Amino acid sequence: MVGVAARERPTRGLSIADVARFATHVVAAWPLAHLGLDAWRGNLTANPIQAVTFRTGDAALTCLVASLVVTPLAVIAGQAWATPSRRPLGLWAFAYASLHLATFAILDYGLDWLLIWQTVVEKRYVLAGAASFAMMVPLALTSTRGWQARLGRSWRHLHRLTYAAGVAAVVHFAWLVKADVREPVAWAIGLAALLALRLPPVRRTLASLVPRASHRKGPLAPPSSRFRLPRTPSGESA
Numbered sequence: 001m002v003g004v005a006a007r008e009r010p011t012r013g014l015s016i017a018d019v020a021r022f023a024t025h026v027v028a029a030w031p032l033a034h035l036g037l038d039a040w041r042g043n044l045t046a047n048p049i050q051a052v053t054f055r056t057g058d059a060a061l062t063c064l065v066a067s068l069v070v071t072p073l074a075v076i077a078g079q080a081w082a083t084p085s086r087r088p089l090g091l092w093a094f095a096y097a098s099l100h101l102a103t104f105a106i107l108d109y110g111l112d113w114l115l116i117w118q119t120v121v122e123k124r125y126v127l128a129g130a131a132s133f134a135m136m137v138p139l140a141l142t143s144t145r146g147w148q149a150r151l152g153r154s155w156r157h158l159h160r161l162t163y164a165a166g167v168a169a170v171v172h173f174a175w176l177v178k179a180d181v182r183e184p185v186a187w188a189i190g191l192a193a194l195l196a197l198r199l200p201p202v203r204r205t206l207a208s209l210v211p212r213a214s215h216r217k218g219p220l221a222p223p224s225s226r227f228r229l230p231r232t233p234s235g236e237s238a
């Protein structure tokens, strides 16, 4: 999840990558801080459990999709400094999803495993949420540089699961809304666009649309006419 180009640039003191990482943590922590503040002030609506479920679910989905936006944006802009934000965003997505699940299982269902199981198999939206969460677990566990090095090329394949986790989360959202589907539809369109950016013909078209990217100085300049994503520490394109 970490762009090697920006990561490795030696600087005195704080590098721009460190600043990007720190800023990402601050921004990604905001929904949690806001939630804590509202809970402390008793501002969590008449149904606080539902409010926490909604807000942690929204934050999980936002961080997950944001982690997928970083690389294409960096490549299109020819700027590597934001790529170190990918890993923190992915980990915050997992943290919010864990809080979301804990709210559901502990606060809402009082850890009644039988009832939880019945809900998972009966409500298709819960099944989709569980599938998304299950996919996020190996992503979070293998997000360290040690695992990237250990898994080599497989790490890149494994981390494509992020897209599948995003799709399952959007399906989860779409299936749970009762009337107004605008929000899940907007997420679905965004995710479809991100997936489309990975298709080789789309990459080639983009390369021809941003020809100046190949002349840009800096670590993200695509080699010659090829449009490539930045490399991970293990040397793979993310």
Ligand code: HEM
Pocket (backbone or CB within 6 Å): 050, 053, 054, 055, 056, 057, 058, 060, 061, 064, 097, 100, 101, 104, 126, 128, 129, 130, 131, 132, 133, 169, 172, 173, 176
């Ligand atoms: C086992 C895993 C999960 C369970 C049991 C679960 C359960 C729920 C429940 C009960 C709701 C509220 C439904 C309602 O009151 O109408 C909800 C909403 C939501 N969940 Fe999940 N969820 C899971 C995983 C996830 C994951 C992994 C994500 C995102 C990555 C996610 C994102 C959302 C979103 C965006 C909402 C809607 C929030 C809103 O309406 O503002 N959920 N989930």
